[in-house]
Amino acid sequence: MTDIAIVDYGMGNLRSVLKALEHAAPTASIVVTSDPSIVHQAKRVIVPGQGAMPNCMRELDARGLHQVVLEAAANKPFLGICIGLQMLFEESEEGHVSCLNILPGKVVHFPIEAMTTTDGQKLKVPHMGWNQVHQTMAHPLWEGIADNTRFYFVHSYHVETSHLKSIAASSNYPFPFTCAVAQDNIFAVQFHPEKSHASGLRLLSNFAQWTPNFKN
Template sequence: MTTTVAVVDYGMGNLRSVAKAIEHVMPTATLLVTSDPVDVAKADRVVVPGQGAMPDCMRELEARGLRAAVIRAATEKPWLGICIGLQMLFDYSEEGDVAGLGICAGRVVRFPHEQMALPDGTRLKVPHMGWNEVQQQRLHPLWNGIADGARFYFVHSYYVVPDDFGITIGQTRYGIPFTSAVARDNIFAVQFHPEKSAQAGLRLLTNFMNWKP
């Protein structure tokens, strides 16, 4: 049976790159880039990408009637969040003082200016942009075949702070250590962009498409 994947389109994601990457790793899948909540409900797997500002993302998700469908999908089927798709899982974001979906307890905060420096004192720029290592915090099927410390591509100024650090599955250092991936039940979400992360990113997407949580 063909797997149906819904890539949620709420007007804020790098949808073409994400869709092309999924098509590359799983050409037999039926891929729907969709803003229709019915498609999200019917899909076997759901991917929630996102770029831009959190307030805009949450407003557009609501305006398209996708909020309830995305929350429900996060309770019942393999669900992959990318960038803002990770951040929106949490209760609250400092960016725009906006509420998230509240699926995971915690908040989204900006990199602290005073701590954005290397040990030698060199200042680090915000946003955090470029390749960086992800330290795997425990085994998970989506890490299969990906070396601990593999490099992924990041573009962000805010990061998640879970109330329960037990859901942190990946950690990265940029001035400070921060949660760069979380996992709980059927949810896996990452701050980096697997669709822009060469072989490691494609392997993560392959693992997601074969994941049976």
């Protein structure tokens, strides 16, 4: 049985995720796969992704991965990265598409009119580069990672949710936005741990060892 399946639905730099994970969890068996049966059998599942949400949801359906990703998010350790976080929510402004509807909330574009610092400096969209991550809950995946550690971001959209107890971290650009969520066996991040050097590798290592407490 595969220890960790990285879901390949044709979106994102899967090789970077694979190489980082191989370094972070050298004894684990890891595959990049678009085969639903392999995802179903894996002990842990990672859903990364970059690109447009309509394309992501279409490709999940086209490759027969939609249902098996839902099942993984319900019953095994699950890590979402970038769009892998966003797709957990109800809908996205990008293309006005429905997402996986696992968590309440929506994915919205950074509002161009608000992208100004207090001293009048204009901020670019996409939000690209290193930014501090403010941990808002204790969680096994934060173990060994100091609060306000910098992680690498590349995104034009972010999550808005009223489900405050699921928010695991926020970042500022220029206002606070949710950049990590956690619920039961799910942990998902807006930033890219595979591009975030030692701290990102630690988060991936923590995931490879994580045994979540499942809801009854």
